[in-house]
Amino acid sequence: MGNEFKKVFSVKNEIYHKVIQIFGLKIKILNENLLKQAIKNFDNNIVKENEQKEILKSLEPEFRNYVIDNDLYNMLLKLKPRNAENFIAEINLTDHCNLNCQCCDHFSPLADEFYLDLETFEKDVKQFAKLTCENVMGGGGLSLIGGEPLLHPDICKIFEIARKYFPQSPIWLITNGILLKGNTKVLDAIQKYDVYLKITQYPILNLDFNWIENEVKKRKLQYLRLFPNNDKISVHHPFDLQGNVCKYEYLRCYHFNHCIALRKGKLYTCPLIPYSEHFSRYFKTELKISENDYIDIHKAKSFDELARFCAKRPDFCRYCKVKERNSRKFALSEKSILEWT
Numbered sequence: 442m443g444n445e446f447k448k449v450f451s452v453k454n455e456i457y458h459k460v461i462q463i464f465g466l467k468i469k470i471l472n473e474n475l476l477k478q479a480i481k482n483f484d485n486n487i488v489k490e491n492e493q494k495e496i497l498k499s500l501e502p503e504f505r506n507y508v509i510d511n512d513l514y515n516m517l518l519k520l521k522p523r524n525a526e527n528f529i530a531e532i533n534l535t536d537h538c539n540l541n542c543q544c545c546d547h548f549s550p551l552a553d554e555f556y557l558d559l560e561t562f563e564k565d566v567k568q569f570a571k572l573t574c575e576n577v578m579g580g581g582g583l584s585l586i587g588g589e590p591l592l593h594p595d596i597c598k599i600f601e602i603a604r605k606y607f608p609q610s611p612i613w614l615i616t617n618g619i620l621l622k623g624n625t626k627v628l629d630a631i632q633k634y635d636v637y638l639k640i641t642q643y644p645i646l647n648l649d650f651n652w653i654e655n656e657v658k659k660r661k662l663q664y665l666r667l668f669p670n671n672d673k674i675s676v677h678h679p680f681d682l683q684g685n686v687c688k689y690e691y692l693r694c695y696h697f698n699h700c701i702a703l704r705k706g707k708l709y710t711c712p713l714i715p716y717s718e719h720f721s722r723y724f725k726t727e728l729k730i731s732e733n734d735y736i737d738i739h740k741a742k743s744f745d746e747l748a749r750f751c752a753k754r755p756d757f758c759r760y761c762k763v764k765e766r767n768s769r770k771f772a773l774s775e776k777s778i779l780e781w782t
């Protein structure tokens with residue numbers, strides 16, 4: 442009966458059409474939504490390509506040749522200042538951590554115990570919100586990170602302050618999750634202040650994700666589990682201690698103008714610059730941080746000033762051998778300088 446029916450009636454989906462066949466007669470119906478989406482993607486690609494062309498034209502000839510020779514055309518949009526809507530600042534609530542990962546790009550295995558004080562946090566968040574939300578309600582946003590942010594004794598107060606100044610913007614908590622199980626006080630605050638919970642799954646931990654995800658479901662939290670297949674690796678970000686890296690190499694860097702770090706009133710295009718202080722202190726080297734490496738948010742007059750600053754190469758990039766970055770099997774840190782050089 443089924444096969445007989447198929448002989449007289451069938452429906453087939455083609456890329457932009459549905460083809461209905463009745464008694465050998467074919468009717469093609471346009472799938473408008475798919476077609477509209479394809480046109481939108483096409484338009485977006487044209488806009489993107491035009492923007493890339495404009496940026497390429499604006500570069501000094503030597504930089505332009507570097508981009509062409511190394512086929513870095515797709516990286517060019519990093520040089521475009523971000524919009525307020527997608528300008529998120531990462532803030533270290535602690536510098537130390539209850540895990541000890543090799544090659545940590547916040548240098549936590551080398552850091553002394555440090556807890557961000559509430560006054561500094563509130564002062565900075567208030568000013569950052571003023572600049573990013575001035576013209577856009579729901580502009581900006583915060584990523585609360587570390588070290589391990591759940592080690593901070595005033596974490597619930599921190600959520601409250603963050604939400605006070607960013608009533609409509611995303612607030613993320615990035616944690617390794619070790620301190621989450623049974624921590625109803627923190628989970629209540631995450632729920633109350635609508636914090637987006639992001640847990641990175643580390644291969645050496647055996648967290649009770651059943652318990653955590655049950656709570657997440659019960660409380661209807663916004664939630665993301667990173668590396669759920671236990672495939673987290675370590676990424677080696679080597680420094681050149683002499684600071685002789687090619688001045689265009691930063692264009693390949695995934696931190697640049699993406700993992701924007703706010704630290705004690707200063708904004709950096711990436712976290713390696715401010716937190717390299719732990720590396721320099723521990724190994725008694727001196728990676729110089731100059732005035733060109735940050736912008737003081739309390740002196741900046743407008744959001745545009747922040748956005749333009751973060752899209753410009755800081756001097757510190759001379760230390761980062763971005764081309765030599767590589768991944769390796771996850772392991773704990775032995776605090777060897779080779780993990781960062």
Ligand code: SF4
Nearest residue numbers: 538540542545549588
């Ligand atoms: S959990 Fe994150 S912050 Fe802590 S040591 Fe590992 S990579 Fe660094």
Ligand code: SF4
Nearest residue numbers: 694696697711758761
């Ligand atoms: S200093 Fe430059 S190259 Fe190094 S991580 Fe930061 S943005 Fe990337």
